[in-house]
Amino acid sequence: MKRPFYQRVGDFIEGKGFYIVLLLCVAAIGVSGWFLYSSFARSSEELAAGGPAKITVTPTPMATVQAAITAKPSAAPPATATPKPAATPKPSAAPAATPTPAATPAAAPTSYLWPVQGEIITDYTVDALAYDPTMADWRTHTGVDIAASAGTEVRSVASGTVSDVSSDVMMGTTVVVDHGGGITSVYANLASVPTVEVGDAVSTGDILGSVGNTAIAESALPDHLHFSLEQDGTPVNPLDYLND
Incomplete structure (x- = not known):
């Protein structure tokens, strides 16, 4: 099959x-x-048709290479900061000073009241020596001694300002009043406690104190007020100023 x-x-x-x-x-x-x-x-x-490929290498010159190796880079200089000019402060407008008006010096008084009423027991003398029975010698006397009982009120001869209240070793309790214009009045041999203080303003006839017996240098005399005047610190004759 x-x-x-x-x-x-x-x-x-x-x-x-x-x-x-x-x-x-x-x-x-x-x-x-x-x-x-x-x-x-x-x-x-x-x-074979194209031929062998050629590679060309260009050598770098040795000098150039050496320079490139040895050359150090230069340090750039640090930048200098330019300071900005300081702003000039604008002067603030000072408030105009209000001139203080000069104080007008007080003029010297033209008349003088007697500080007490009484007899002149010792005259003013600076050009000649006068005998002083208390000190038992010859000396000048720069004021006048006006006889008055102890306790007699002593009044300012003109308006002014109390510039001194003191207890002088030789002349006892003393009050000085500045009348302006370089004139000062001196009240010595007062009672221990006067009625004014330094800085008090007084008017003509105001009570400064009372007659006492505190002046050791004139204790041989009867009760009296030793009164003197000075012009710019120099004694002057009170009788040339006191009202007649």
Whole structure:
């Protein structure tokens, strides 16, 4: 009985299959070798046609290289900051000073009241010496001694300001009044406690104190007021100023 075609093919392949596979492998290797050879031959031809590639290297001159190595970078100079000019302060407008009016010096009085009423027992004398019974010697006398009982009120000869109240060692309790114009009046041999203080303003005829017996330098005389006047610190004759 005749077998089908595909069975016969299968038997053939089964019987001869090893050789067929071997043949196919050899053929594949041959084809691959031919393609590889053809590709290599073609590359060789292209290389021969184009010629060998040339690489040109330009050497760097040694002087340039040495200069580049030894040259030190120059340090950049530090930037100098330019100072900004200081702003000039604008002067503030000072308030205009109000001038203080100068005090008008007080004028000297034109008339003088007697401080007490009484007899002159010792005159003013600076040009000649007078005998002093208390000190038992000859000396000048820069005022006048006006006789008055102890306790008699002593009055300011003119208006002014009390500038001193003191207890003098030789002349006893003393009051000084500044009348202006350089004129001052001095009241000595007063009772221990006067009625005014330094700084008091007095008018003509105001009571300054009372007659006492505190002047050791004139204790040999009867009760009296020792009175003197000075012009700019220099004694003057009171009788030239007191009202008649």
